[in-house]
Amino acid sequence: MLRLILNYALYVLHLFNKMDIKKLIPQRSPIMMVDELLCVNGDEATCQLTVRNDNFFIDEDGLMAEPGLIEHIAQSASAFAGHNAISAGATEPPVGYIGEVKNFHLYNRPKVGDVLTTTITMGPEVEGITIIRGETKVNDEVYADTTMKIFVKE
Secondary structure, three states, X not given: XXXXXXXXXXXXXXXXXXXXXXXXXXXXXXXXXXXXXXEEEOOEEXXXXXXXXXXXXXXXXOEEOHHHHHHHHHHHHHHHXXXXXXXOOOOOOXXXXXXXXXXXXXXXOOEOOOXXXXXXXXXXXXXXXXXXXXXXXXXXXXXXXXXXXXXXXX
């Protein structure tokens, strides 16, 4: 019974702490590639996206193209940065640009209906450039991973 109460309390806390993703990232439709920031824990954050048939990056074969996974990882990092900025008192999320994609590995292409869960790990930041590591999974299977350099406009 105690476990049930704790799980319910965590669920309610999640609902109250859940921020509108549009407040965390500057991207808008049709290129929004994050539905929700699930959690932030220190230098790590986890985001989610449900792949829909109207997704900008769906190819004729019904699978997401590789650039869609790269953009999803970048926007997950953007949601993390937006959360940190808003938590620190900013009124708008920062605007960032992909400076470099390094060691991108594609293991599987998501299909419509898949739920992408991406973990972002923030690395060092030097002169406005942050190194991030992103790993995207569907049902605990790694679909893609990469390292990126992100430039944040001040």
